[in-house]
Each structure stands twice: as C-alpha cells, then as structure tokens.
Amino acid sequence: MTARLLRPDEFRARLPLQELPASTRDIPPLERVTGQQRALEAISFGLDIAAEGYNITVSGPSSSGRDTAVRLVLAEHAPSRPPAPDWCYLYNFADPYRPRASSLPSGLGDDLQRDLGRLVDACRTEIPRAFDGESYQERSASVLEPIGRARDKALEEMQRIASQQGFAVNITPMGFVAVPVGQDGRPLAPEVLSSLPAELRDSIEARGNVVQEAVAGTVRELRKFDSQARDAIAALDKEVTRFVVGHILDELRQAYGQYGLADHFDAVENDILVNLDQYKRFTQLMLQQLPPHLVAQAAEERDLLLRRYTVNLFVTHGDKPPDGAPVVEERNPTYFNLFGRIDYQARYGSLTTDFTQVRPGAVHMANGGYLVLQLEELLTDARAWLMLKRALKSREVRVEGVGDLMLPMPTINLVPGAIPLDVKVILIGQPSTVALLEMLDPDFPELFKIRAEFEPDTQVDTATLASYAAFVRRTTDTCSLRPFSGAALAEVVHYGNRLVGRQDRLTTRYGAIADLCQEANEVAAARSAAEVDAADVLAAIAGKRRRSSLIPDRLRRMIAEGTLHVETSGAVAGQVNGLAVYQVGSHAFGTPVRISCRTGLGRRGVVAIEREVERSGAIHSKGVLVLGGYLTGTFGRRRPLTFTASLTFEQSYDEVEGDSASSAELYAILTAIAGAPIRQDVAVTGSVDQFGRIQAVGGVTEKVEGFYDVCLEIGLTGTQGVIIPDSNTVNLTLRPDIVQAAEAGRFHIWAVSTVEDGLEILTGIPAGYIQSDGSYPEATLFRRVVDSLEELHHLAAQAADEPHPAGG
Numbered sequence: 001m002t003a004r005l006l007r008p009d010e011f012r013a014r015l016p017l018q019e020l021p022a023s024t025r026d027i028p029p030l031e032r033v034t035g036q037q038r039a040l041e042a043i044s045f046g047l048d049i050a051a052e053g054y055n056i057t058v059s060g061p062s063s064s065g066r067d068t069a070v071r072l073v074l075a076e077h078a079p080s081r082p083p084a085p086d087w088c089y090l091y092n093f094a095d096p097y098r099p100r101a102s103s104l105p106s107g108l109g110d111d112l113q114r115d116l117g118r119l120v121d122a123c124r125t126e127i128p129r130a131f132d133g134e135s136y137q138e139r140s141a142s143v144l145e146p147i148g149r150a151r152d153k154a155l156e157e158m159q160r161i162a163s164q165q166g167f168a169v170n171i172t173p174m175g176f177v178a179v180p181v182g183q184d185g186r187p188l189a190p191e192v193l194s195s196l197p198a199e200l201r202d203s204i205e206a207r208g209n210v211v212q213e214a215v216a217g218t219v220r221e222l223r224k225f226d227s228q229a230r231d232a233i234a235a236l237d238k239e240v241t242r243f244v245v246g247h248i249l250d251e252l253r254q255a256y257g258q259y260g261l262a263d264h265f266d267a268v269e270n271d272i273l274v275n276l277d278q279y280k281r282f283t284q285l286m287l288q289q290l291p292p293h294l295v296a297q298a299a300e301e302r303d304l305l306l307r308r309y310t311v312n313l314f315v316t317h318g319d320k321p322p323d324g325a326p327v328v329e330e331r332n333p334t335y336f337n338l339f340g341r342i343d344y345q346a347r348y349g350s351l352t353t354d355f356t357q358v359r360p361g362a363v364h365m366a367n368g369g370y371l372v373l374q375l376e377e378l379l380t381d382a383r384a385w386l387m388l389k390r391a392l393k394s395r396e397v398r399v400e401g402v403g404d405l406m407l408p409m410p411t412i413n414l415v416p417g418a419i420p421l422d423v424k425v426i427l428i429g430q431p432s433t434v435a436l437l438e439m440l441d442p443d444f445p446e447l448f449k450i451r452a453e454f455e456p457d458t459q460v461d462t463a464t465l466a467s468y469a470a471f472v473r474r475t476t477d478t479c480s481l482r483p484f485s486g487a488a489l490a491e492v493v494h495y496g497n498r499l500v501g502r503q504d505r506l507t508t509r510y511g512a513i514a515d516l517c518q519e520a521n522e523v524a525a526a527r528s529a530a531e532v533d534a535a536d537v538l539a540a541i542a543g544k545r546r547r548s549s550l551i552p553d554r555l556r557r558m559i560a561e562g563t564l565h566v567e568t569s570g571a572v573a574g575q576v577n578g579l580a581v582y583q584v585g586s587h588a589f590g591t592p593v594r595i596s597c598r599t600g601l602g603r604r605g606v607v608a609i610e611r612e613v614e615r616s617g618a619i620h621s622k623g624v625l626v627l628g629g630y631l632t633g634t635f636g637r638r639r640p641l642t643f644t645a646s647l648t649f650e651q652s653y654d655e656v657e658g659d660s661a662s663s664a665e666l667y668a669i670l671t672a673i674a675g676a677p678i679r680q681d682v683a684v685t686g687s688v689d690q691f692g693r694i695q696a697v698g699g700v701t702e703k704v705e706g707f708y709d710v711c712l713e714i715g716l717t718g719t720q721g722v723i724i725p726d727s728n729t730v731n732l733t734l735r736p737d738i739v740q741a742a743e744a745g746r747f748h749i750w751a752v753s754t755v756e757d758g759l760e761i762l763t764g765i766p767a768g769y770i771q772s773d774g775s776y777p778e779a780t781l782f783r784r785v786v787d788s789l790e791e792l793h794h795l796a797a798q799a800a801d802e803p804h805p806a807g808g
Contacts, residue, residue, distance in 0.1 A: 003757035004726075006749045008742035011734040013503035017490045019465050023531065024484045027466075029474035033069040034467035035458030035508055040069060046450030047077045047370075047424060053449050055392065055425040057375070059434040060454025063511025066428055069454070071329075074370055074426075079324035084368025087419055088112065089312040089355045093267040099312070099355035101417035104259055109316040112256060119248045120306045123272060126244045128282040136240060143232045151225045158218040165207035169215060176219065178211040180204050237280070238273050245272065268309050278302050312356045315364050325369030330362035333373045335384040338362050339391075340399040342414055353401070358416050363388070363397050366423050375429025375437070388425070392447050397421045457505040460497070464506050468493055468513070475514045481521040487534035492516060495541060498733040501701060516540055538736065548587035552706070555591050556713045564651055566592045567680035568711050568720060574598060574672030576762070577683035578649070578664035579707060579722070581699035588699060590706025592683050594650040595661060597668035601796050602644030606631070606669065609648040610656045617657030626659070627666050629690035630755075634782075635789055638774065642796040643789060645669045659687040660697035663725075666755060667762055674784035676763045681717060682750075683707040684758065686725040692755040696727040701734055708738050708747055716741065721748030723758050 021027050033040070039058070046056040060066040086109030089099040104112060130136060162169045162178060168187060170177045179187040193201065252265045272279075281290075281298050290298070317326070330337055340361035344351040362371060378385055391397045401413040427434075427448060434451070437444045458464050472484050472492060484492070495516055499507040507513070517532075519540035524532045558564045566577060574597040581590050608624040610616040616624070624647070631641060647665055649656055664684040671678050685703050687695045704722045711720045724732075729751050741747040752758045756767035759781050768780025776783040 002726075002754065003723075003750050003752045003761055006729060006732075006742075006751055008739050010729060011732050011739045011742060011749065012494060012736075013460070013497045013733060015460060015490070015493055015497070016462065016465065017486075017493070019462050020469055020486050020489045020493070022486045024469065024473040024476055024489070027469055027473050029477050030467060030470035032072060033065045033510075035464055035506075036065065036069060036454055039066075039452040039454045040073060042450055042452035043070065043073050043426075044077070046426075046452070047073065049450075052395075053392075053447055055448045056427070056450040056452060057434055057448045058426060058428045058452045058454065059431040061430065061456050061509060063509040063514075064454045064456065065508055065510040066454045068510070070372060070426055070428060071327075074327045074372070078327050078369060081325035081369065083107075083317060083324065084315075084326050086110075086313070086317060087315040087360075087364065087367070089314050089358050089416055090261075090264055091308040091310075091355050093271060093308070096354075097414055099358060099414060099416045100264070101314075101419050102259065102261060102264075103419075104256070106317045108256075108259075109311075109313045112261075113311050113313045115248070115252055115255065116309060116311050119245060119252070119268070120309050122245045122248060123279060123306055123309065124302070127241060127276075127279040130240050130244050131237075131280050132283045136236075139236060140233060143236055144229055147225050147229050147232065151222060154218050154221045154225070158214050161214040162211045165211050166204070167208060167211040169211070176215045178208060178215055180208065237276055241273060241276060242269075245269075271308060275305055278305055307354060307356055310356060312358055314358065314360050315367065326366055327370045327372070328362050328366035329372040331374065331377070333362070333378045333384055334381050335387060336361065338384050339387055339397065340364055342399060342401040342416075353414060355414065355416070358399050358414065361399075363391060363421070363423065364399075364419065367397070367419065368422055370424045370426060372426045372428065375427045375433055378427070379433070379437075389443050389447060391421055392425065393443075395421050455508060457500040457502070457507050460504050460506055465493060468496060468506065471510055471513060472517055475517045476521075479514075479518060479521075481517060482524050482530065482532050484517070484520075484532045484537075485534070488520065488532045488537045491534045491537035491541075492520075494733070495537070498701070501699075501731050501733060503730050503733060516544075519544065545587075548584065549589070551582070551584055552589040552591060552709070556710050559592070559710050560713045566594055566710065568714050569717060570680045571677035572680060573675050573677045574668050575680070576664045576668045576671075576678050577680060577707070578661040579683050579685040579703035580652075580661070581702050581706075588702050590699060590703035592707050592710055593652055593661075595647070595664050595668050596650055597645050597647045597665070597672040599643055599645045599669070599672045599792075601642070601792055601799065603640075603642050603796070604644040605641060606645050606647055608665075609646060610652075615655050617655055619658050620656045620661075623659030623662035623687060624665070626688065626690055627662060627669065630666065630688065630692055631669070633690060634692065635786060639793060641789060642793045643673065645672065658697075660685055660699075662686075663688045663694055663755065663758060667758060670755075670759065670781065670785055671763060673788045674781055675788065676765055676781055676784060678762045679719075679764075681711075681720040682723060682762060683721075684723045684762070686723070686728070686752070686758075688755060694725045694727075694752050694754060694758065696725050696731070700724050700728045700731045704732070704734060704749060705738065708741070711747070716746045718746050719748075720746075721750060723750045723752055723761060726751040726753045 039060070043056060043058065046054055058066050058070055083106035085103040085106055087101060087103050088109050089101055092098050092100045158176075159169055166180055167178045168181050170179060180193065182188050182192075193204070196204070246269075249265050249269050253262050256262075257265070278298075278301065282302065338361045340359050340363075342353055343357040343359060344353045345357075346352075378388070396418040398418045399416045401415075425448075431453070469489050472489060475481065476483060492513060493506065496506045496513055497503060499509060499512060516537065520532050520537045523536040523539045523543070527536075529536070555564065559566045567575075568577075576595050577592045578595045579590055580593045581588055606624055606628050608616060608621070611621050611624055635641060647669065649661075661684075663686040666688055667678060667684060670676075683703075685697055685700060687697055689695060704724070707720075707722050711717075732749070738747060742749070750757075750761050752761070756769070759765070759767040763781060765781045765784075766779070768776040768782040770776060770782075776786055
C-alpha cells in the first residue's frame with residue numbers, strides 16, 4: 001500500500017517565513033513589480049523599438065500589477081524621449097471649413113495664443129481709438145484738401161462755361177441741373193421759353209447742349225476726385241492700421257515665421273485691412289450715431305470677425321514643457337474621448353461652429369508619446385477600435401464632425417486638417433480577450449507586434465517574500481494604514497499562496513493583497529490596535545469568506561437537517577461521498593455529494609444516469625467511459641463482463657461536469673459489485689485513468705474544506721477525512737482551523753496514487769494484486785469482485801438458456 005496519511009504541516013505551505021521582517025516599519029516600500037521579468041522585458045523592448053506596428057499588448061489577470069508595471073516602466077522611458085510638440089488649429093482664410101493644423105515646439109503654443117490675443121485686443125480697442133484721434137482728423141483733412149481744391153476748381157469752371165452760354169447749373173439731390181437764365185440773371189420759366197421765337201429757342205437749346213457736355217465732363221472729374229479721395233483715405237486708414245498692429249504682426253512673423261506661419265500672418269493682416277470698416281464703426285463718433293441694438297449687432301459681428309485671428313490651442317504642454325514625452329492613460333476610451341470632437345452652438349435655427357470649437361482627444365494628447373488603454377473598455381465602442389486601427393495604419397489622426405449623425409437641425413460641418421501621428425499604444429487586457437482578438441482581427445497582430453504576458457503567480461523564494469512585504473509596506477504608505485507585524489505578513493503570504501492554490505507559488509494579483517491589507521487594517525482599527533497582527537488578517541479573511549458564504553452555509557444546514565442526504569459516519573456498500581466545487585461569482589466552495597451505485601444482471605456495463613438523461617458534460621462522459629475501460633482491462637480479460645451498474649449523483653439537479661469524481665464513482669461500482677461497505681466518514685476526490693492510477697484534480701483545497709465544514713456542522717468524530725490524489729498534495733492551502741483540527745487528531749487527509757490505495761482506506765480490505773495464474777488472493781476486495789462477476793456471468797448464462805413462454 002502506497003497511501004499515506006498527511007502530516008498537519010503538509011496542509012499548508014511550509015514557507016521560509018523567517019525571511020520576513022518583524023514589521024513593515026523596518027523595510028522600504030516596493031518600487032518595482034517583481035516576478036514578472038519576462039513581461040517587463042517585453043514592455044521595455046516594445047517601448048525602445050521605433051519601427052511601425054510595434055505597439056504593445058499587455059495581457060494578464062486583473063489586479064496582477066500589470067497597470068502599475070506599465071506606469072513604472074513608462075515613468076522610466078518617457079523622460080528619455082524628446083517632448084512632444086504643441087498643436088494648434090488656425091483659421092483658413094482660403095477655405096474656412098478646413099481649419100489649418102500647425103505644430104510648434106513644446107510650450108510655444110501658449111506663447112502664440114498670448115501674442116495673438118494682443119493682436120485681437122489691438123483690433124478691438126486700439127484701431128477705433130486711432131481713428132478717433134485729432135491727428136487722424138488732421139491728416140485726413142490734409143489728404144483731402146488738394147482734392148477738394150481741385151473739385152472746387154472744376155465746379156467753378158463748369159459754372160463759368162454755363163454762364164458764358166447764358167445758363168446756370170443748380171446742384172440738386174438728383175445731380176446737376178442746367179437752366180437758362182434771363183437778362184436779370186433769373187432762370188427762365190418754361191412758359192417764357194415756350195413763348196420765345198423758334199430761332200431763339202434753338203439757340204438756347206444749342207447752348208444748353210454745350211453746358212450739358214461741360215456738366216458731364218465735370219461729373220466725370222468729380223467722380224475721379226471722389227475715387228482719389230477714397231483711395232487716399234483708404235491708404236491713410238491702412239497706414240494708420242499698420243501703425244497700430246503692424247509691429248505686432250512683425251513680431252509674430254519674427255517669432256513664428258520659422259514654423260511655417262508667416263503666410264498666415266500675411267493673411268491675417270490682409271483680412272484686417274479688408275474689414276477695416278468693421279472696426280471703424282466703433283469710433284466714438286459712429287457709436288453716437290447708432291442706436292443701441294445696432295451697436296450690439298455690430299459688436300457681435302466684430303467679435304465673430306476677431307475670432308479668425310485667434311488660435312485654437314489644440315494640444316499644449318504649458319509654458320513649462322514636461323521632461324520627456326507625454327504619457328496619457330484614458331480610462332474611458334470612447335470614440336470622442338479618444339479622437340476628439342467638434343462642438344456646435346445653436347444660432348438662428350441651425351448648428352454653427354468654427355475652428356475654435358475643435359476639441360482634442362486622448363490620441364492627440366498622447367501624440368509624440370505613449371497612450372495606455374484598457375482593451376475591454378476600448379472594445380465596447382466599435383467605432384473607437386476601428387478608428388484607432390485606421391489612425392495607426394495611416395499614421396495620422398483627424399477630428400470628425402457630426403455631419404454623419406443625421407441631426408434634426410441643419411449643421412455647418414468642419415473638416416479640420418489631419419495631424420501626423422507618432423504614438424506608442426499600450427493595450428492592457430485579459431489573456432482571453434487578447435487571444436480572441438488575435439484570432440478574429442487580422443489587423444491586430446500587424447499593429448500590436450509586442451505581447452507582454454503577466455503570469456498569474458510566481459515562484460516562492462526569498463526575493464518574492466521580500467517583495468510581498470515591501471508591497472504591504474507600500475500599501476500601508478499609500479493608503480495610510482497601520483504597520484503590519486511579521487506574523488501578519490506571514491498570513492498575508494499564506495493568503496497569496498492560497499489564491500494560487502499551490503504551496504510553491506504566490507499570486508501576483510497584488511490588487512487582492514491590497515484589498516486584504518485594507519480590510520485587516522479595519523479590523524485592527526476596531527480594536528484600536530497600533531499594529532495589524534496575524535489575528536486581524538485571519539479575521540479579515542474569515543469576514544471576506546463569510547460575506548460570500550450564504551449558499552454554502554445553507555447547503556451545510558440542509559445536510560445537517562437531513563434534507564440533503566450525506567452521511568459522515570457508518571459504512572454502506574456502493575455509496576461514497578464525492579466532492580464537488582461550485583463557483584458563485586468570485587467565490588468558490590466545495591461540498592460533498594452522495595454518489596451511489598446499484599449492480600445486477602445485464603450486459604450494459606456502467607450506466608451513468610446523468611449521461612443517459614443528457615445532464616452530463618463531455619468531460620464527465622469521458623470519465624465514465626474511462627471507468628468502463630478500467631473494468632474491462634482489470635476484470636474482463638478472460639470473459640466478457642456481464643453486469644449492469646447504475647451510477648448516479650444523488651440529489652444533484654445541475655449538469656455534472658468534470659472527471660474529478662471518477663475515482664469515487666469507481667469505488668462505488670467496485671464495492672457495489674463486491675458487496676463491501678464503504679466508510680461514510682471519508683470523502684473522495686481524484687480522477688482515474690484506465691490503468692487505475694489516481695490523477696490530480698482542481699479545487700482540492702475547497703473540496704477538503706467543504707467536507708470538513710459539513711463534518712464540523714454535524715459533529716467531528718476524529719475518524720473523518722478526505723482522500724486526495726498524491727499529486728495534489730502540493731495544492732493544499734487549507735485554513736488554519738483545519739490544520740489545528742488535524743494536529744488534534746480530529747480530521748485527516750490521505751494521499752493515494754492508485755485505486756487499490758483508496759479502496760483499502762475506504763473498506764479496510766486489501767484490494768489485492770493479480771497473481772501469476774490470473775487470480776486474486778483470498779480475502780482481497782478484488783477477489784470478491786471477481787467472484788461476484790463470475791456469479792453474475794453464470795446467472796446470465798442460465799437466464800439465457802431458459803425457454804421463453806410461448807407468445808411471450
């Protein structure tokens with residue numbers, strides 16, 4: 001017999017806890033994530049390589065420290081890269097619906113915004129003030145004086161010619177009117193003209209034509225003079241305007257012309273001069289002549305005009321540029337949060353916008369640096385994922401308007417210029433999500449060529465124990481918690497060991513460890529302790545378990561009350577306590593389940609009732625077939641097996657899946673055939689192969705604890721225990737109370753490697769090994785199985801030879 005009774009010290013990990021400090025006060029906080037060297041190397045390599053498509057996918061379970069690790073590595077890499085440029089949108093005077101994108105060295109965007117603000121202020125206040133001044137009036141009069149003299153001279157010449165021809169030229173609102181005059185210098189009335197002789201009337205008409213020609217010539221001259229006056233005033237206005245804003249524009253050209261903005265400042269200057277009348281309307285003289293509502297309308301029009309000269313500081317890094325490239329972590333990666341938007345305003349029944357309403361997204365803010373996204377959150381917005389791929393492939397990013405959203409109001413849509421994209425994207429997600437994306441999206445492997453995989457656990461050694469203690473210290477510092485004693489640290493390490501389910505590994509789900517620290521600190525605070533001790537950590541773990549134990553507690557109560565039939569004492573042939581694991585949310589728990597078998601005549605072999613009614617999963621069905629293979633290979637080599645064994649999970653109404661109960665099912669079948677009682681104070685877990693070897697299963701800790709809790713509820717007898725596969729001993733991470741019960745001899749765990757080992761523990765009868773003649777020794781369980789099968793075979797043969805009733 002190779003079965004062994006496990007020592008209590010094998011129920012939990014035997015960790016080198018002497019390596020832990022006496023208190024977290026004695027150690028510095030954790031600075032780097034440990035136990036993930038492969039992943040950290042992959043992230044660093046992906047950050048260093050500048051080739052296209054080498055974006056990074058970081059995969060690992062939640063709370064594994066993957067986010068923290070990415071932040072720490074980026075904090076080391078980002079300062080080594082040059083600062084990202086500022087980006088701004090400017091008014092496009094050639095096409096107002098296509099704002100112009102321009103880049104400036106980091107920090108200069110704020111300077112440009114401030115300098116253009118000076119220009120706008122000058123246009124708003126200084127230009128009208130310049131036209132209000134006496135010097136402007138004097139210069140205007142000086143410019144118009146020679147033109148006025150020439151105009152007066154032309155009018156005098158026109159009147160002289162008219163006088164020579166006996167006419168006078170009157171100036172009316174309708175223009176110049178030439179009328180004949182009499183000897184007394186008064187205009188001739190129409191009735192007088194009509195009474196004159198024909199020869200005289202013809203003479204007056206001829207002279208009138210001469211006067212009309214002189215008037216027409218004078219009108220042409222006056223128009224020319226008016227044009228000259230307008231040109232002279234316009235030239236004077238431009239000169240005055242350039243005097244007011246010219247030095248500002250020259251400074252702008254000097255400061256930013258090297259960045260390709262000189263032509264924009266030329267366009268701004270030209271637009272100011274073209275729209276000069278808009279600013280002249282705000283001279284004191286003009287304002288006095290306009291009613292208030294027209295002044296308000298003019299101010300609105302002027303402000304809209306002045307917005308052309310401002311800058312939309314789209315992406316800025318401030319007056320003091322950061323050291324290195326930007327790092328942006330977008331926790332809500334919707335389409336608009338990533339790629340920006342264009343804001344709209346309702347105006348006169350329509351939605352209007354301009355270049356100042358273009359807003360950046362996280363991609364723009366991270367341009368020139370690093371963008372960190374949560375993969376699962378990103379995939380909730382299909383458009384965001386598609387646009388991210390498009391931007392990475394085209395290496396440029398655009399801001400789109402709402403023109404394609406079918407808004408009920410008419411809109412003015414902008415097409416802002418594209419911005420070149422140079423960003424390293426880091427996606428953080430679950431391994432299953434990453435694997436699914438790699439399989440379904442052919443673009444994903446081409447755009448994210450670096451995969452950094454975080455392991456769910458790490459090897460137990462001195463370094464990882466030290467990192468656990470340092471992590472607890474960092475948690476206490478970050479969250480303002482009490483210090484942890486060495487004993488408390490030991491229980492934290494055991495908890496990390498339990499989360500993995502292996503004695504030689506520790507979990508890397510640091511978020512779960514941080515949660516435990518918070519809860520243990522709360523327990524210590526309730527008793528006003530200065531330090532968190534082991535009892536506080538254990539109480540926090542027990543509280544966490546209790547908050548999730550409604551269902552297992554009710555199941556145990558139903559077992560204790562007899563509603564669910566599970567026996568923890570006595571012996572019954574063909575009946576064994578198997579162990580099942582259930583998952584409720586994030587909480588897994590084990591519970592015993594009664595497996596029974598009845599045998600009799602027949603040739604069907606093993607009949608699993610769950611399989612027959614299609615309540616058996618594929619793996620469980622496979623386990624049942626494996627049992628058939630074992631029985632045939634062990635007992636059916638000389639003659640066919642002629643029996644039927646009906647096997648079921650009693651009072652189980654869910655689908656049965658997995659093969660972890662196959663050894664228990666085999667024990668039930670063999671003892672039912674042999675008529676050997678099985679101990680009901682022992683539960684069993686473990687799968688079996690066709691050669692009778694016991695194989696490892698999952699959830700062994702939860703299964704043992706589940707049976708222990710039921711025994712505790714009904715009453716511990718000192719004989720109760722669990723049989724587990726020997727290969728599962730490394731997976732035992734049991735609660736301290738179970739260890740204490742084992743130390744007191746009140747609970748036991750046996751590790752077995754073969755079916756024979758388990759049968760001997762359960763029945764107290766040696767299973768027996770086949771002899772050279774093919775038989776089994778007397779007083780062995782297998783001899784009883786063979787004898788029973790022989791008897792069933794003879795009974796089946798006799799039944800086959802009996803004549804059937806006529807007509808039956």
